[in-house]
């Protein structure tokens with residue numbers, strides 16, 4: 001069985017057990033989910049009448065606040081999770097993020113939250129997300145910080161870690177630039193604190209202290 005099939009089964013099972021709850025998407029608890037979602041969506045900025053892709057949407061809880069004023073498409077390979085995402089108002093389709101059937105330049109906003117840490121070969125996925133983002137549109141990815149001292153410590157204690165991949169902010173910034181994005185910025189989270197900080201660079205201190213981060217950039221026109 002491929003690594004990717006393992007994750008598909010894993011999230012199908014989670015959704016079977018936890019239903020529409022954010023536990024199906026492996027959040028630590030509701031509070032940690034809401035801190036991340038509310039700060040991230042505020043940072044994304046006002047959206048109205050936009051076409052949005054939630055790539056790896058799980059049960060759709062993250063992009064749910066966007067459905068009232070936008071058209072939100074949710075893609076995931078876990079069929080069971082998609083049932084809950086559809087109930088939240090997302091237009092769902094079961095697809096693998098390595099190759100989606102959307103035309104290029106389709107979405108004003110592409111969100112990919114908590115997904116690339118599951119994907120070893122992540123560059124083709126970002127390339128695919130970049131392909132479907134409109135020129136002038138925003139790609140926002142949220143993932144685990146490789147430089148986090150807290151995570152390094154946890155990995156020493158907890159040898160059987162669930163998520164294999166972590167990323168440095170500079171590494172992802174390089175990938176964004178390679179696929180034609182500019183105006184690149186970061187939002188940094190410091191679990192379990194409610195603190196978030198914003199900047200346009202990794203930063204030595206926040207590079208070591210933030211547990212996860214989001215990166216957003218605008219796709220160049222022309």
Ligand SMILES: C[S@@+](CC[C@H](N)C(=O)[O-])C[C@H]1O[C@@H](n2cnc3c(N)ncnc32)[C@H](O)[C@@H]1O
Nearest residue numbers: 011025056057058062076077078096097113114
């Ligand atoms: C940790 S959950 C996050 C869900 C959601 N983005 C959120 O933040 O609530 C990761 C999701 O990514 C999906 N996923 C992982 N790899 C995928 C792939 N290659 N194609 C489609 N979905 C994928 C999983 O099925 C799972 O629902």
